[in-house]
Amino acid sequence: MAIKLKDFRKILSWIAFILGVTLTFVSLTIIFDYISLSSQDREQVRSAIKSDLKEKSAFKDTMASLSIYLMESNDSVLREESLIMLNNEGDNLLYYMYNSDLATTTTNMDKPPVLVNSVVSLPEGYDYYIYYNGHTYSGLYKNDLIEFRTDIEGRYIPNLKYSYEEDTYYYKAYLDTRYNMFLAVKENPTEQEGQSMLYGLKQEDNLLKHDLVKKTLIIAASISLLGLAFLGRKDVIRVNKKIVAKISLVKLEYKLILLMMVVLVYDLLSIVYSVAFVQVLHQIMLSLACWWLFYLVLNIISSKKGFISNSYAIGIPEKLGQRLKGKPLPKMMQYKLIYYVCLNLLLALATVLLFFLVYSFPSISLGLLFLISITATVYLVTMSVRESNHFVDNLCVLDNHLARIKEGDYKTQLESQDYKTLHQLADDLGHIQDGMSHTLDSMLKSERTKVELITNVSHDLKTPLTSIISYVDLLLKEEDLPDHARDYVKVLQKKSDRLKLLIQDVFDLSKAASGEMKLNIKTLDLGRLINQIIADTNDSIAASSLDYKVSTPVSTAYIEGDSDKLYRVFMNLIQNTLKFSQDNTRVYIDVLNFSDYGLVEFKNISNYEMNFNEKNILDRFVKGDISRSTEGSGLGLAIAKSFIELLDGDLEIKVDGDLFKVLIKLPKPPFTTE
Numbered sequence: 001m002a003i004k005l006k007d008f009r010k011i012l013s014w015i016a017f018i019l020g021v022t023l024t025f026v027s028l029t030i031i032f033d034y035i036s037l038s039s040q041d042r043e044q045v046r047s048a049i050k051s052d053l054k055e056k057s058a059f060k061d062t063m064a065s066l067s068i069y070l071m072e073s074n075d076s077v078l079r080e081e082s083l084i085m086l087n088n089e090g091d092n093l094l095y096y097m098y099n100s101d102l103a104t105t106t107t108n109m110d111k112p113p114v115l116v117n118s119v120v121s122l123p124e125g126y127d128y129y130i131y132y133n134g135h136t137y138s139g140l141y142k143n144d145l146i147e148f149r150t151d152i153e154g155r156y157i158p159n160l161k162y163s164y165e166e167d168t169y170y171y172k173a174y175l176d177t178r179y180n181m182f183l184a185v186k187e188n189p190t191e192q193e194g195q196s197m198l199y200g201l202k203q204e205d206n207l208l209k210h211d212l213v214k215k216t217l218i219i220a221a222s223i224s225l226l227g228l229a230f231l232g233r234k235d236v237i238r239v240n241k242k243i244v245a246k247i248s249l250v251k252l253e254y255k256l257i258l259l260m261m262v263v264l265v266y267d268l269l270s271i272v273y274s275v276a277f278v279q280v281l282h283q284i285m286l287s288l289a290c291w292w293l294f295y296l297v298l299n300i301i302s303s304k305k306g307f308i309s310n311s312y313a314i315g316i317p318e319k320l321g322q323r324l325k326g327k328p329l330p331k332m333m334q335y336k337l338i339y340y341v342c343l344n345l346l347l348a349l350a351t352v353l354l355f356f357l358v359y360s361f362p363s364i365s366l367g368l369l370f371l372i373s374i375t376a377t378v379y380l381v382t383m384s385v386r387e388s389n390h391f392v393d394n395l396c397v398l399d400n401h402l403a404r405i406k407e408g409d410y411k412t413q414l415e416s417q418d419y420k421t422l423h424q425l426a427d428d429l430g431h432i433q434d435g436m437s438h439t440l441d442s443m444l445k446s447e448r449t450k451v452e453l454i455t456n457v458s459h460d461l462k463t464p465l466t467s468i469i470s471y472v473d474l475l476l477k478e479e480d481l482p483d484h485a486r487d488y489v490k491v492l493q494k495k496s497d498r499l500k501l502l503i504q505d506v507f508d509l510s511k512a513a514s515g516e517m518k519l520n521i522k523t524l525d526l527g528r529l530i531n532q533i534i535a536d537t538n539d540s541i542a543a544s545s546l547d548y549k550v551s552t553p554v555s556t557a558y559i560e561g562d563s564d565k566l567y568r569v570f571m572n573l574i575q576n577t578l579k580f581s582q583d584n585t586r587v588y589i590d591v592l593n594f595s596d597y598g599l600v601e602f603k604n605i606s607n608y609e610m611n612f613n614e615k616n617i618l619d620r621f622v623k624g625d626i627s628r629s630t631e632g633s634g635l636g637l638a639i640a641k642s643f644i645e646l647l648d649g650d651l652e653i654k655v656d657g658d659l660f661k662v663l664i665k666l667p668k669p670p671f672t673t674e
Helices: 004-037 039-048 058-073 079-087 197-229 233-248 252-271 278-301 305-309 311-324 329-360 364-406 422-478 483-514 528-538 538-543 565-580 636-646
Strands: 093-099 102-106 126-132 138-139 148-150 160-163 168-171 179-186 521-525 547-551 560-561 586-593 597-605 650-656 658-668
Touching: 004 278, 058 079, 058 126, 058 179, 058 329, 102 197, 138 148, 138 560, 160 483, 179 364, 197 233, 233 278, 252 278, 252 311, 252 364, 278 305, 364 422, 364 650, 422 483, 483 636, 521 528, 521 565, 528 538, 528 547, 528 586, 528 597, 538 565, 547 658, 560 565, 560 597, 560 658, 565 597, 565 636, 565 658, 597 636
Parallel strands: 148 168, 547 586
Antiparallel strands: 093 102, 093 179, 126 138, 126 179, 160 168, 521 560, 586 597, 597 658, 650 658
8 A cells, every 4th residue: 555655646746747847837938928018018917916997007098098089079070980989888988078169068978067176976886087177187086086197398198198107197288178078987887789998998807817817826836836846856757767768668750650640739729729628728739749859858868879779760770680691791781771772862852842841831740740851861861871981990990900810910809899780790700810810829839849849859969969079089089090990980070060060050940930049139230240251251262263242331231130140140141152153253242221221132143053942942951952962951041031030130032043142131220320
């Protein structure tokens, strides 16, 4: 029972809120209407509060008009019309006019008015009179004298005039002395055969009083109901939230149709607005439309994008996307494009048609429908543009991610966001990246295992090889060793030295490949380093038939690198030129200085036919001259490439007929000192 009472209290608070706000708007309309009134109309409203009709401005103004009609009855042109106006009052007005020049009397009284002590004796049932004796005006109402003032200088007043601002009668200072005039008003004016101005004033006064009472009650009720709603504001908020939650479940099209139906009924009722009952329905329809709009606005605020998305028009593309799931992306995009184009065209045509209808047949319902059509068109165009931009943005994200994968970044995951149409493509790209990353990890693991194996084997071979070399040296020192045995020992010495170099090369290569080699990076003069190596190999060069041409730049070519590793690389390349260059040819070594890097170029004419692949020659254990079986390990260029890459440089081989070229690029330091 407590729960039911609580719910009943919530409903009462909500009803108080609805009625209070509605009546508040009505009250504001009443206040605004009063503010917009003219000063004369405001005075009429203020005077309506007075209980006595004959003390109100409208009555006094009417009496001034009746006195003018009575004066005009002496005019032959205006007499007939003036008498009609006077006779319309019936017994509500007694009048008397005497013209001394013509000796004529205009009256509806049985006998002329009688003055007793300067006061006219009124017939029974009459309590208000105005009397003119040819010189001044006088009057009486309920034994109280009525104030009359003479004309202010410069102001034209036709006989008698009432001033709303000063609430008094004015008359001319110099009037025609030929006339005597008397007007008396019935105590309670009644309905007459003619259109009585006095009775009309009474009726108007009663209506105005009733209207004031009604409007006062409306204002008081709005304040009271708003007070009750404020006391139960928490309940009002809860009820409104429940209403908005229910409305949010309704499709957008149904919400707009309901709004249109209410507004259409409002328009239809406007046609027969003169009927009192219809006026009430008219106001009810207006209130319903306003409150429905209010809850739709609350729905928009609470659900934001959900207000629009809960629509058949917006939901169709999503359903279309679900039905086309698994179809090729171009097909999906084609169907969506056709849908949006057709929908926008239909709305545009409807908007144009409604514009002409509103122009030809103005009405609130057509205007609202036109506004909804424009809003829907603009929204759909905006949404189409936004969808296109979203599609392009997602495509750019996927393209950038593909570029990262292309550059070898398999670890960075795809940005987490709503890819909509490109969702399947994004998933596929993610799976491809995961597969490539897994494959690369496996390859790297295998490579590390291989390097570790080579390193361990190289280390294990060094110990017995060192012993072999030592014993070979001891054997060569034996003086009584036979000559043929000494020859055998020399062969052993040569082979063991070669094996030692091979093991060292394999060991260095494995360290370089694994990235575990320590580097001593510093700024170097590339030209000076080349000249130093040439000087160190001067004896070998001199003993050969080759002519070495070394070219260094005028400006110092500074680079960043490890001098020991570069020394070994360049020494290896020079040794190769000594071994594999055609006799009596030139060897060119050029040092070039560029803004971003330094370049060393080796060029020589080969002494054998170079039928190898330029890229394969840099692989391990690959020899340029296949016929060589006793010299070299095939690791020199592989080691050189590994060292250069460790230094963030690049080593490239080029073959042009018998011309063999090696190009080495090395990075410059951040700040180069010339």
